[in-house]
Amino acid sequence: MAPAAVPVISTSELTVSAIKQDLSKAAVKPQLDASKLTYTFNKSPNTVPALNDPIRLEQNSTTDHMLTVKWTEKGGWEAPQLRPYGPLDLMPTASCIHYATQAFEGMKGYRGVDGKLRLFRPDLNSKRMTLSSTRIALPSFPPEELEELIKAFVAVDCAKWLPDPNTFIYIRPAIIASGAALGVQKPREATLFIIAVLFPPMDSPNGLRLLASKEDMGTRAWPGGHGWSKVGANYGPTLQAQGEARERGFDQILWLLGKEGRVTEAGASNFFIVWKHKYTGRLQLVTAPLGDKIILDGVTRRSVLELSRARLTHQPSEIRREVQHLEKVEVVEEDFTIHDLVEAHAEGRLVEAFACGTAFFVAPIAYIQYVDEGIDVPMTAATEDGGKAGPYASAIKTWLKEIMYGRVQHPWGVVVEERGAK
Amino acid sequence: MAPAAVPVISTSELTVSAIKQDLSKAAVKPQLDASKLTYTFNKSPNTVPALNDPIRLEQNSTTDHMLTVKWTEKGGWEAPQLRPYGPLDLMPTASCIHYATQAFEGMKGYRGVDGKLRLFRPDLNSKRMTLSSTRIALPSFPPEELEELIKAFVAVDCAKWLPDPNTFIYIRPAIIASGAALGVQKPREATLFIIAVLFPPMDSPNGLRLLASKEDMGTRAWPGGHGWSKVGANYGPTLQAQGEARERGFDQILWLLGKEGRVTEAGASNFFIVWKHKYTGRLQLVTAPLGDKIILDGVTRRSVLELSRARLTHQPSEIRREVQHLEKVEVVEEDFTIHDLVEAHAEGRLVEAFACGTAFFVAPIAYIQYVDEGIDVPMTAATEDGGKAGPYASAIKTWLKEIMYGRVQHPWGVVVEERGAK
Numbered sequence: 147m148a149p150a151a152v153p154v155i156s157t158s159e160l161t162v163s164a165i166k167q168d169l170s171k172a173a174v175k176p177q178l179d180a181s182k183l184t185y186t187f188n189k190s191p192n193t194v195p196a197l198n199d200p201i202r203l204e205q206n207s208t209t210d211h212m213l214t215v216k217w218t219e220k221g222g223w224e225a226p227q228l229r230p231y232g233p234l235d236l237m238p239t240a241s242c243i244h245y246a247t248q249a250f251e252g253m254k255g256y257r258g259v260d261g262k263l264r265l266f267r268p269d270l271n272s273k274r275m276t277l278s279s280t281r282i283a284l285p286s287f288p289p290e291e292l293e294e295l296i297k298a299f300v301a302v303d304c305a306k307w308l309p310d311p312n313t314f315i316y317i318r319p320a321i322i323a324s325g326a327a328l329g330v331q332k333p334r335e336a337t338l339f340i341i342a343v344l345f346p347p348m349d350s351p352n353g354l355r356l357l358a359s360k361e362d363m364g365t366r367a368w369p370g371g372h373g374w375s376k377v378g379a380n381y382g383p384t385l386q387a388q389g390e391a392r393e394r395g396f397d398q399i400l401w402l403l404g405k406e407g408r409v410t411e412a413g414a415s416n417f418f419i420v421w422k423h424k425y426t427g428r429l430q431l432v433t434a435p436l437g438d439k440i441i442l443d444g445v446t447r448r449s450v451l452e453l454s455r456a457r458l459t460h461q462p463s464e465i466r467r468e469v470q471h472l473e474k475v476e477v478v479e480e481d482f483t484i485h486d487l488v489e490a491h492a493e494g495r496l497v498e499a500f501a502c503g504t505a506f507f508v509a510p511i512a513y514i515q516y517v518d519e520g521i522d523v524p525m526t527a528a529t530e531d532g533g534k535a536g537p538y539a540s541a542i543k544t545w546l547k548e549i550m551y552g553r554v555q556h557p558w559g560v561v562v563e564e565r566g567a568k
Numbered sequence: 569m570a571p572a573a574v575p576v577i578s579t580s581e582l583t584v585s586a587i588k589q590d591l592s593k594a595a596v597k598p599q600l601d602a603s604k605l606t607y608t609f610n611k612s613p614n615t616v617p618a619l620n621d622p623i624r625l626e627q628n629s630t631t632d633h634m635l636t637v638k639w640t641e642k643g644g645w646e647a648p649q650l651r652p653y654g655p656l657d658l659m660p661t662a663s664c665i666h667y668a669t670q671a672f673e674g675m676k677g678y679r680g681v682d683g684k685l686r687l688f689r690p691d692l693n694s695k696r697m698t699l700s701s702t703r704i705a706l707p708s709f710p711p712e713e714l715e716e717l718i719k720a721f722v723a724v725d726c727a728k729w730l731p732d733p734n735t736f737i738y739i740r741p742a743i744i745a746s747g748a749a750l751g752v753q754k755p756r757e758a759t760l761f762i763i764a765v766l767f768p769p770m771d772s773p774n775g776l777r778l779l780a781s782k783e784d785m786g787t788r789a790w791p792g793g794h795g796w797s798k799v800g801a802n803y804g805p806t807l808q809a810q811g812e813a814r815e816r817g818f819d820q821i822l823w824l825l826g827k828e829g830r831v832t833e834a835g836a837s838n839f840f841i842v843w844k845h846k847y848t849g850r851l852q853l854v855t856a857p858l859g860d861k862i863i864l865d866g867v868t869r870r871s872v873l874e875l876s877r878a879r880l881t882h883q884p885s886e887i888r889r890e891v892q893h894l895e896k897v898e899v900v901e902e903d904f905t906i907h908d909l910v911e912a913h914a915e916g917r918l919v920e921a922f923a924c925g926t927a928f929f930v931a932p933i934a935y936i937q938y939v940d941e942g943i944d945v946p947m948t949a950a951t952e953d954g955g956k957a958g959p960y961a962s963a964i965k966t967w968l969k970e971i972m973y974g975r976v977q978h979p980w981g982v983v984v985e986e987r988g989a990k
Contacts (some may be wrong), residue, residue, distance in 0.1 A: 206661050234665075237761045238659050239628050243656075243744050245669035246800035247807065271732040283807035292627040318750065322665050323804075326764050328740060330836050330927075332805055332811040341660045343750050361792055370787030372805050379801035380667035381752055383744075383794050385669065389754040414752050504750075507880035 153355035157309025163557075167323045175222030175384050178215065178287035178338070180294035186304070187202055187211070194307050195344065209315075210340045211303040213295055219334040226295055228302060237326035237467065241333050247323035248378040249278035252504040253445070255315045255342070255562070257308035258552025264559045265299065266357065266550050267463075268293050273318070278375040279321050281479045292319065292338075293442065297562050300342045305564040312551055316343045316505060345505070350397075351533025353492040353525050354501060356412055357396040358484050360517070363387040366401040366410060367440040370502045373410070381414060388413065398501070403440065407484040410434055412511070415503035416447035419487065420475065420538050422495040428435040428476055429540060431458070435479040446546070451556065452478060453545050460540065469541045484516050491521045494515040498536020499523045508543040510535035597644030600637065600709035600760070602716030607724070609633070610652035616729050617766065624768040631764045633725040633736075635717055638746070639707050641756035648717055650724060655764065659748035663755050667805045669745035670800040673698035673925040675867070677722050677764070677984070679738045680974025685722065686981045688972050690715050693741070698799040702745050705754045714760075715729035719984050721762045725988040729766065734973055738765045738927060767927070773955025774818075775934025775947050776923060778844040779818040780833055780906050782939070785809040788823040788832060788864045794834070803836060810835065820923070822906075822936055823864065829906040830866065832856055834933070834960040837925035838869035841909065841961050842897060850898055851878070851919065853960060855902040868968070871980065873899060873966050878958065891963045906938050913943045920958020921945045926942040930965040932957035 181255020188210040195201050208231050208515060215226040241247045251271045256264045272289035280286050296391050297320060304315050318341050325335025359365075366380065366388050384399065388400030411417055411434075418433045431454050434441045441447075454477045457466050462474060490496040499511035510533075514521040527537040530544055549556040609700075610632040617623050630653050635911025645944035665671045675694045678686045702708050718741060729737050731980055740763050759935075786809050788802065789795020795802060799844040807823065813821050820835030833839055840855045853876050856863045863869075876899045879888050883894060912918040921933040932955075936943040949959040971978040 171973055187679070204749060206659075206747075208659075208661060212660055232662055234658050234662075236656050237628075237630075238634055238653070238656055238742075238761055239630060239740075239765065241668055241804075242665050243658075244672050244740070244742060246670065246804035247804040248665050248668065250666050265725065281808060282804045283811060316668070316750070318661075320660075320666060320990035327626060328738070329627045330807070330810075332807050339660055353682070362934045363792075364794070367791060368605030368781055368787055368790035368793060370785075371790065371793075372786070377805065378666055379805050382663075382669040382704045382932075383799065383801050385667070385752070385754050386703060387754075389705060469914075493818075 153244040158192070160403075168307070176224070178190075178226075178291040180226065180291045181233050181252065183213075183298055184227050186227065186229040194418050196445055197313065197347070200520040202344050205343060207344040209303045209307055209344075210300070213299045215338045215421055217336045217338065218325075219533060220296050222288065228299060234324070234337070234339075236324060239328045239497060241323035241325060241327060244328065245323070245330060246377070246379045246382070247282055247284060247333050249275065249284060249322065250318060250320040251280050251318045251378055252376070253273045253296070254504060255308065255317055256550045257264075257305040257311050258559075259311045260552045261311065262552055263305055263484045263562045263564055264299065264550060264552060265296065265562060266560070267445050267449065267558045268296055268560055270448065272296065272374060272441060273446075273564070275321070278377050281372055281375045282379070284321050284323060285335050287338075289416055295339060299342070300562050301565040303404070304342050306567070307342065308500070314345070314550075316345045318343060329387065330340060335529065338357065348510045349507055349531055349533060350506075350528070351531070354397040354412070354522070354532065355395065356398055356400040356511055356515070357391040357394065358400040358514060358516040359387060363390065363399065365403060369438050369440065371440070373441060374436065374443055376442065380442075381456035390480060396515065398458040408432070408481050409484055409487060410440055412501040415501035415506050415509065416444045416500070417501055418450065419482070419499045420497040420536060421490045422497070424486075424490070424495070426568045429473050430476045430478050432478045432482060433478060434481055443447050444503055446504055446507065448507070449546060450502055450542055451479070452539070455543060456542075457545070462542045468544070472541065474536055475538065488516060488519050488521060491523075496521070496526060500536060500537060500539040508535075508546065575603050580632070598646070600648075600713040602713045602720060603648035605717065606647055606649050606722055607779065608649065613963070616731060619732065619735065624730045624766050627767060627793065629766040630961060631729055633721070635721045635762040637717070637801070639758045639760065640747075644891070645709065650721060652751070656746070656759070656761075661748045661750045662913075663745035663747060663749060666750065667745070667752060668799070668801045668804070669704055669706060669755050670702050670742065671697065671706060672740060672742040672798055672800070673697045673711075674798070675739045675741075676926060676972075677726040677730065677739055678972045678974075679733050679735050681733045682974045682980075684974055685727055685730065685984045686972060686974060687718065687722065687984060687985055689690070689867050689980045690718055690873065690982055692870065694718065696798060696865060696867075697741055697743070699866065700799050703794055704799045706743050706745060706758050709760075718890050719763060720825075721764070722984045722989040726764050727988070729764065736767070736972075738767045740765060741826040758858070764865050768956060769930055771953055771955060772931045773951070773953070774987065775782040775932040775945070776819040776834070776955065777817065777935045778820055778822040778933055780822040780938040781809060785812065785821065787825060790825065791862065793862070795863060796858065796865055798864065802923045818937065824832040824906055830856070830903050831906055831909065832862055833864065834923040837928055837931065838864065838866045839874065839888060839921070839923055839924035841904070841921045842919040842958060843912045844919070846908075846912070846917070851895050852900050854900045854902060854904060856903055866925055868926055868929065871932070871968060872924055873901070874966055875964060876960070880963075890966070894959055894963065897960065908934070910938060910941050910943060913945075918943070919946060920948075920961060922958060922961040930957075930961050932961050939960045
């Protein structure tokens with residue numbers, strides 16, 4: 147049927163034009179380079195809405211600028227541009243809107259009690275974004291260059307939006323396959339961008355109500371999948387079930403896996419419990435392990451584990467003063483099932499539960515529904531912002547806030563020197 | 569921390585502004601309505617590239633127009649617009665580029681030997697798109713309205729691009745969460761669009777070489793996931809492995825599932841084999857079943873099954889003349905593993921294998937690599953376009969082409985009356 151002049155194609159669906167990357171040339175292509183950043187400032191800057199402005203509830207108020215960097219397979223990384231916030235120039239054939247060739251990060255910029263601007267462990271977000279990007283067939287880059295770009299963006303764009311101490315702004319680095327080409331194939335063009343979004347305060351003073359997923363609500367992640375990475379494909383498929391949960395009066399889904407009901411994540415957050423172990427009777431802080439790549443390697447998750455190991459696992463006499471009233475815990479990354487949780491609750495061994503993630507921070511869980519079983523999770527401590535939580539979540543939350551808002555100096559709280567948009 | 573005037577929020581990550589849909593109002597919101605279509609014609613139309621123009625290899629040459637329809641939770645469906653092809657107006661906060669809130673369809677417009685323009689079973693694509701859309705938390709709509717819109721788009725926009733009989737154009741209906749709102753929540757705004765892309769001929773005269781996936785290459789779909797639907801989240805996560813396969817000289821991945829190595833799909837196509845059953849010795853045409861929603865309910869897959877059941881399962885004397893030289897087959901939707909396939913090959917029971925899907929049509933498989941095991945798949949028949957295939961794939965391919973290109977009149981070949989862009 148095809149005229150002889152048409153190249154004979156023997157590759158699979160929509161992929162005839164795939165060109166093998168010339169790896170020898172790839173080595174000399176320009177890498178992502180933060181030092182090449184150019185600045186074009188917004189001449190019509192917006193005003194900063196008050197903290198109680200309802201516009202923040204919409205979570206679509208952005209700042210004056212965005213930072214963009216284009217990558218092509220042929221030419222490598224172009225010079226990053228900080229420029230006025232505005233629409234992306236995407237054609238209807240862009241791979242990212244058809245094949246979910248997209249990955250992102252979530253982090254916050256904090257205005258400290260000392261007036262300084264801080265990021266929280268931006269090195270971890272930057273490293274994770276390289277991993278997510280390559281998982282979804284988008285390009286790799288040196289994570290320290292992304293970290294520098296995030297800092298440069300925050301220095302210019304975010305300072306103005308955080309006039310008050312103890313406030314934060316949400317920062318979203320993302321990378322998308324932006325090229326116009328409908329082939330189901332490894333993208334040959336991408337755009338990395340950084341934007342910032344104004345959020346309302348997101349405290350959960352009364353604790354979250356979770357609905358444990360049933361099989362017909364879907365599965366968030368699977369062995370061999372991509373649950374460990376921050377790719378868009380982990381999120382959209384959960385929203386239908388999330389919407390159903392909302393309609394039934396729950397805040398989020400507690401995602402279970404497999405017939406055994408492994409507890410994995412709560413909504414888009416990691417999930418922790420504190421319980422007394424069934425056999426040893428020892429107090430444990432438990433979360434699902436990263437081993438089989440189902441669980442997101444959350445920055446807050448990691449920080450909770452590290453702080454808990456440093457500050458909660460010793461003998462009471464060695465424990466930090468502010469938690470000396472608490473029993474020491476074992477910090478454990480191990481699988482557990484919803485049945486273990488139901489049993490622990492029934493036997494009075496469940497001490498507390500909380501979700502954690504960047505956007506939602508450390509959020510105590512008040513209630514979990516599993517089929518006909520209701521689990522009232524204890525929340526016996528007061529938090530510094532006037533809500534309730536479990537005593538361990540409360541302590542951990544305070545420690546993290548101290549670092550984020552500069553009440554203590556800590557290597558995780560990375561100060562960014564402000565620079566005006568001028 | 570939060571001033572008292574800020575609403576207290578007790579929902580989960582990034583979802584504070586979720587508003588419950590008022591279902592009583594939803595009922596009276598405007599539905600998708602093809603009769604409201606408005607036309608704005610392109611005043612700078614492009615010229616049609618020759619069939620052998622290399623530009624077709626890029627798969628990013630589009631036509632003069634696109635059709636777009638906006639939906640909002642508040643206002644329902646707006647009037648569809650056929651308008652000049654151009655960029656989508658997406659903000660960097662659009663849900664579709666962060667959370668894979670996107671679904672699509674793939675179909676073709678055919679220029680028949682009788683000069684008529686045809687679609688192939690557009691009702692099936694339209695129905696599947698409503699299912700994919702709701703799976704990814706996007707709105708539902710009456711599938712027959714989408715079908716009418718596809719026909720209207722093809723009538724105006726595609727005719728010009730198919731000057732020659734026996735040619736096709738690729739049509740891509742899609743729906744994306746286009747609203748500017750970064751919350752991880754059910755989208756409140758969406759855009760449905762239809763575009764057409766010029767493809768090169770995509771025949772595989774020598775058969776495809778498949779690499780069976782190993783666990784470290786990922787899993788395409790899983791129980792409780794969304795493999796059955798055409799959501800973007802099924803595609804991006806496979807591209808890294810696909811790229812690796814290409815670099816090793818294969819055309820596509822044969823996706824296996826679980827430790828038992830269930831054979832699911834080939835690349836983004838359904839996968840069929842013909843073999844002699846191990847115990848009964850009977851000839852079977854086998855493909856994986858739809859039961860647990862892992863396998864895409866492909867239009868070509870369904871058509872292959874229906875045609876085979878109608879024309880290949882009878883006694884030889886009742887079989888259609890053109891396949892009277894072939895033995896009758898049982899047509900079976902049943903799970904089988906890569907080990908079954910290896911064994912069948914070793915025992916000389918493997919007759920043929922082929923992939924099928926809209927873009928790639930019916931593509932014979934020549935070779936499958938599983939770890940250290942190589943399976944040379946027989947391709948004993950000549951196809952009408954001068955290539956090789958298994959005898960059953962060859963017959964099925966011919967039957968489908970007859971319908972698509974109007975060599976026979978069949979209800980699956982739906983004629984679209986042309987209407988110029990004027």
